[in-house]
Amino acid sequence: MTRAATHRCGAGRAGRAVGRGGSVADGRSRRREDTRQRLFEAAVQLIAEQGFSATTVEDIAARAGVAKGTVYYNFESKTVLFEELLRHGIGLLTAEFRAAVDGLPPREALAALVRAELEYIRRYRAFAQLLLSEMWRTNREWQQTLRLLRGEAIEVIAETVRAGVASGDLPADLDVPTASSALFGVGLVVAVDWLVFQPDRPIADVQDALLGIVRRVAQT
Amino acid sequence: MTRAATHRCGAGRAGRAVGRGGSVADGRSRRREDTRQRLFEAAVQLIAEQGFSATTVEDIAARAGVAKGTVYYNFESKTVLFEELLRHGIGLLTAEFRAAVDGLPPREALAALVRAELEYIRRYRAFAQLLLSEMWRTNREWQQTLRLLRGEAIEVIAETVRAGVASGDLPADLDVPTASSALFGVGLVVAVDWLVFQPDRPIADVQDALLGIVRRVAQT
Amino acid sequence: MTRAATHRCGAGRAGRAVGRGGSVADGRSRRREDTRQRLFEAAVQLIAEQGFSATTVEDIAARAGVAKGTVYYNFESKTVLFEELLRHGIGLLTAEFRAAVDGLPPREALAALVRAELEYIRRYRAFAQLLLSEMWRTNREWQQTLRLLRGEAIEVIAETVRAGVASGDLPADLDVPTASSALFGVGLVVAVDWLVFQPDRPIADVQDALLGIVRRVAQT
Amino acid sequence: MTRAATHRCGAGRAGRAVGRGGSVADGRSRRREDTRQRLFEAAVQLIAEQGFSATTVEDIAARAGVAKGTVYYNFESKTVLFEELLRHGIGLLTAEFRAAVDGLPPREALAALVRAELEYIRRYRAFAQLLLSEMWRTNREWQQTLRLLRGEAIEVIAETVRAGVASGDLPADLDVPTASSALFGVGLVVAVDWLVFQPDRPIADVQDALLGIVRRVAQT
DNA sequence: CATGAATGAGCGTTCATTCAT
C-alpha cells in the first residue's frame, strides 16, 4: 500500500553501484542479501502476530516491498524461509549468551544470562513472541530444527549451571537440564508477557524481578 | 435456535420431549450435546499439536468420528468453535482456582493455586499447550475473548496476592498485576516444558520446584 | 424469527378437530394440505426475490413456519416442489384465461385476456416475477415442464387470435403463434416492470396503456 | 494493485514494458486483459443459460479454458465478476443507443433505438437473456448496480421520448418514464422470446412488427 | 404428521508454488 516510499530508488542505488551488482564473499550479491534481510524482517513480524500458517507468502512479500515471486527466488519454500529465520534468530541469541557469560564466574554469569535474554527479547520482540508460540508445539515440520536450535541455546545456560554446581554456588543435587530449560522458559514468558500486556513498564523492573528470583533460588 | 419453544403449543408435549432423548434443560438434545463434547475434545488435541490455522475442520470432524457438516451444524464457524473451546477450558481453570483458594489463608492459598494449576495442566495438557501458544499472540480474531478470559483466571490469583500483601505475608511494594500474571505464566511454561520435553519425570518434582520458588520469592 | 405468532395454536386446532385429522377427498389430510399451501406461498415469495438456486429449503421451511424435514415429508425434492408450484400457478392463470374469453367475440375476448393477465399478475405478483425470470432460461431441469405449461396458457390466447383472424377482426396474414407469444410476454414484462419500478401507479393506467396498444395493433 | 508504478525507478524501463507484452494503458498486461475477456464471454453464456447461482466458478473457468484460481486472480469474487459483466454489457448497449439517436429527429430516433436494441440483442443474445432474467429480481447483491445501469440506458430512450413530446410528434400527456421503461422492456422480451422460441424466423420480421407497434402507438 | 440431528458432495475462495518474461 504505502510501500513505495520504503523501496529506495535514490541513494541506495548509488551505493550498490560500487559493487557493480557483483557477488560478495558468500556468493550472493549485496542486493540479494538486502532483499533476504527485508523478507526476514517482514516474516518475523507477521508470523509473530498471526502465526506461521495464518501468514501468507503474499503478506510477507508485500510487507517487504517485493513481488511474490521474489520470495521464491530467494527461498526454496515458505517452510525453508521460516527455518532459516529460526536458525538466524536463535543463532543470534546463542551467540549473545556466549558473549554474556564469557570469562565470568558462575554467579555473575547467571545474572548476565538473564540480562542477555531480556535484552535480546527487547530488541527482537517479534522473534521472541514467535518462539514462545512455536517452541512447545508438536507435529510441525520444523520441529526437528527448532529442538536442535533450542538445545544449542540452552546448552550455554546448562554449562553455566554446571559450573555453578561444580563451584558450590548452586546446590549439588540440582537437575541441570531441567533447571536450564526452566530458566530459559521463565525468562521468555515473563518478558513477553511484559511486552504484550504492560509495554509501558520499564524493562529494568522486569530484570530486577527476574534476577531476584534467580538469585534467591540459586542461594538455596 | 430458540425455535423449539415457539413450536410447542401445549404443556403436554414437554413431558415427552424430556423422556425420549429430547431437549435437555438448555434446549439441546442429549445426542447433540454429546457430539459437541466429542468435537471439543478432537479440536483441543489437534490445535494443541498443530495450531489453529494448521488444523482443518475435516481433521477435527474425522477425529471426533462425525462428518464435516456436523461441525457446522453444531458450531457457527471454526473460529466460534475455538472461542467456545477457550471459554470452556479457561472457565474450568478459573473454577478450579476458586475452589483451590476457598477459605485458605494467603500463604497456603498461593501454594494451592500452584498445585491447582499444575493439576489442571496435567489433566488437560493439550489445552494448556494450546493456551501457551495462543496467549501471547496479537492480531488474531479471538484475541478479545482470550484476554477477557485470561483476566478472569488471573483475577483469582490477584485476589490471593492482594490478601497476602494486606496480611503482611507478601512484600508491601509488590506489583500485584505483574506478579499475578507472571505467576500464571511461569506455571504454564514450566509445566508444559516438562510435559513436552521430559514427560517421564514425576509431576511431584515440578510441583516441588515451583512451590520452592514461590515460597522463597514470597518470603522476601 | 417472529414466526411463533404465525404458527397458530389456538382456534385453528379446534377447527381441525372436526375432521379428526382424517383424509379429505384427494387422500390428503386437511392439516397436510395446509402445510403444503404454506410451503407454496413461502417458496413463491422467496424464489421470486432470489431465484430458485439462491433459495434454500431451510429458507422456505423457516418462512412457512415448519421444520426442514417437513418440506421433504410433503415434497419429493426441492425441484419437485418448484415444478408443482409452476403447475399450480400457471394452471390457475390458464383457467382464468379460459374464464375470461368464455363466450366473448374475438375483439372483446382479446381485451378480456389482457385484463385477466394483469389482474392475475397483480394478485400473484411474486409468481409473475418468478415466471418472468425463469421463462426464457434454457438448460434448467424443469424447462420441459415450463414449456408445456406455457404452451397451454398461450394456446388460449392463440385460439382467440385465430378466431379473430377467422372473423376478419384481425389481419389475415398474422403469424398467430408469434403474436400470441408476444402478447403474453409484453403483458408480463410491462406489468412486472410496473410492480417493481412504479408500484404506486394505479393498475388502471397500465391496463389502459396495454389495451390501447393491443387495440391499435389489432385494427391494422 | 497500483504497485507497478511505484516500482519502476527510471524512465528507461517503461519502454520495455510496452514493447514486451507489458502493461497497457490501463495498467494491465495484454495477456491478462485477454484472460479477462475470455472469462467474461464464458460467464455471460453460462449465466444466461442457468442463472447466476446455478453457474459455478469452475464452469466459467473451464469454458474460458483457464484454471479456477485464474478467475480469482482476475476478479475479486464471482459477484464482482458478474457486476463488471453487467457494467460492461449495459455500458455497450447505452453507447449504441447514444450512437443510434445521434442527430436524428424524434420519430426516426425512436425507430433507430428499436433497431439498435434488436441489433444488440441479436449480437449479444446471451447477455440479453441474462438481463431479462435478472432485471426484475429483487433482493440480490448486485441490484443496486443493475438499477443504476438500467437507468442510464433508459435515460437515452427517455431523452428521445421527451424530445418527441416537445416537438409534438408524441402525445403531450405521455408518461415519459413509464413509456421509456416499457419500450425497453417490450423490445427485450419480444426479441428474447423470438431468439429462444423461434430462432429460425428472420429478425427483420420481428423488427417490422416492433416498429409497427411503436409507430402506431406514437401516432395517436 | 412432523421434527431436527446428521450427512457428504460440492461450492466459493485462498494460497503455496511454478514459470515465462
Add this chain to the structure above:
DNA sequence: AATGAATGAACGCTCATTCAT
C-alpha cells in the same frame, strides 16, 4: 535479480437430502 500471471490442491462452509425418533 525480480516479476506477476497462472495454477490446482485444499480449505472453510453450505445445503439438499436422509432417517431415527
